Structure formats: C-alpha cells, structure tokens
Amino acid sequence: MFEANLFQQKIALVTGGATGIGYAIAEQLLRLGAKVYIASRKEEKLVQAVVKLQEIGPCEYQVCDIRNTESVQHLADTIKNHDGRLDILVNNAGGQFPSLAEDITEKGWNAVINNNLNGTWYVTQTMAKQFFIPQQEGAIVNIIVNIFRGFPGIAHSAAARAGVDNLTKTLAVEWSKYHIRVNAVAPGIILSSGLDNYPPEMIQGIERTIPMKRLGTVDEVAWLTLFLAGPMAAYITGETVYVDGGQRLWGNMFEL
Numbered sequence: 001m002f003e004a005n006l007f008q009q010k011i012a013l014v015t016g017g018a019t020g021i022g023y024a025i026a027e028q029l030l031r032l033g034a035k036v037y038i039a040s041r042k043e044e045k046l047v048q049a050v051v052k053l054q055e056i057g058p059c060e061y062q063v064c065d066i067r068n069t070e071s072v073q074h075l076a077d078t079i080k081n082h083d084g085r086l087d088i089l090v091n092n093a094g095g096q097f098p099s100l101a102e103d104i105t106e107k108g109w110n111a112v113i114n115n116n117l118n119g120t121w122y123v124t125q126t127m128a129k130q131f132f133i134p135q136q137e138g139a140i141v142n143i144i145v146n147i148f149r150g151f152p153g154i155a156h157s158a159a160a161r162a163g164v165d166n167l168t169k170t171l172a173v174e175w176s177k178y179h180i181r182v183n184a185v186a187p188g189i190i191l192s193s194g195l196d197n198y199p200p201e202m203i204q205g206i207e208r209t210i211p212m213k214r215l216g217t218v219d220e221v222a223w224l225t226l227f228l229a230g231p232m233a234a235y236i237t238g239e240t241v242y243v244d245g246g247q248r249l250w251g252n253m254f255e256l
C-alpha cells in the first residue's frame, strides 16, 4: 500500500509504543524505513518490544511517564543527543478504566485527565519546542477514542479525548506557520491489549453493535496513522479520522 522507503531518514516517536496499537504503529513505521523511539513507563515491556522491533529496523526505547514534564524533557533531550531531530510524533500513550459517571472519584477523574489530556499536551508542546518549531516542520498524530456521541461508561476519558480532539484543531491552525501538521485518529473497539482493562462481559458480543460486525485490528489503526503522518496527507491538518467500522454512527457501545 505504501512505498517501501516512505519514511526513510525520518525519526519518529511513538508514546506507548511497547504494546498494542502503539507497537503496531512503531512496527509499520520501521518497515517503511523510519527510525523509531518508543517510550512508556514499564521498562520490562519496552525491552521486550525493542528486541523484536530492532529485527525490523533501528529502534530505541526510553522509560518516560508522559504526566511528568521532566521525564518528557529527558526524552526530548535523548532524541536530540542521538539523532538531532524529530519528524513524527504519535501521541498514543493513554488509558482509562470503565466506570459509571456517578461512581468516578476525584482521584480517578484527575488521574485519567492527567494522563490522557495533560500528558498528551506535555509531550506535544515539548517536542514542538525542541524540534518541530525550530525545524519548521513536523507531523503529529494524536490517538484518541471514538467520542463522536460521547462515550458512556468512560466519561473521564471521553472528556480528556475531546480535549485532545479540540487541541488538534487549535494547534493545526496556530502551528501551520511552522509547517507542522496536527491530526487525530479515533479508533473504535480495537482487538488490542488495551481491552484487557475491561471486564469480559463488557466486551463479549460487542461486535453486534458495530455496523461492520467485527472489532478493528491494530494494523488498521496503524495504517491510518501512517497515512496522516506521511507525505500523502501533506494537505490534511486539524482533522480527526475515525477508524471504527461505522460504530460512531449506530448502536450502543456498552450495556450500562
């Protein structure tokens, strides 16, 4: 589908790239010639992933908590020292736990907002200031969630992702003068490690609620991400594209 050397000479950072959707994005970028950094909190998972990814292409990892600005700056410094530039940022790290809205505690609410909204912002601003703005070039893809009709069952994360959805539009406009494109990908229910955080009864039979009658794959999210990060999307910015089998348009997501 894509040219074999599409991302040759490109340096990419995929947060949360050790598992699931982020891993698939890192793998596809490597297959198309990029050098890829993956970053998340648990070193063991990063090491396991990087050993496999290095069989495909040049890949480095760094332990980083996107909620911690010092940790994020340290990641930027490492990329600067090793490669001197960054071309692509994929903000994929994130997570949430299902809960009825009335049961979400203050701590739980703040934890999810801090991870999925603030963390994404810290990484985005840091990488833009360190690389994209001085370079006058860069592509950012934010992985969010299908929030088209809200997301009953994860009010905290839906609110955070709506923030990132809106940030995508704002930054696309503000940073167009630096030739930075900012887009978002909104996956529906994807067969990925992230689903382990949901009780099986919540997921069982969920494909019936999706017009295409199946869950998405991590590769299907990765292909869209690469398209938006790459030259074929050179005139696309401020856009959120859904990869959800039509789920945003029809059907209850979860029985509450």
Ligand SMILES: NC(=O)c1ccc[n+]([C@@H]2O[C@H](COP(=O)([O-])OP(=O)(O)OC[C@H]3O[C@@H](n4cnc5c(N)ncnc54)[C@H](OP(=O)(O)O)[C@@H]3O)[C@@H](O)[C@H]2O)c1
Binding pocket: 015, 016, 017, 018, 019, 020, 021, 022, 039, 040, 041, 042, 043, 045, 064, 065, 066, 067, 092, 093, 094, 095, 096, 115, 119, 143, 144, 145, 146, 186, 187, 188, 189, 190, 191, 192, 193, 194, 195
């Ligand atoms: N699977 C789905 O159906 C689905 C649908 C829509 C959207 N999404 C979103 O897509 C993204 C990837 O999901 P996935 O299914 O691949 O789940 P996943 O395997 O749980 O991936 C999330 C990744 O983010 C990292 N992470 C979480 N908090 C972090 C933090 N504070 N700092 C740095 N890294 C952090 C995790 O690693 P550590 O725990 O080691 O830090 C993990 O590698 C998530 O944002 C998820 O919410 C998933």
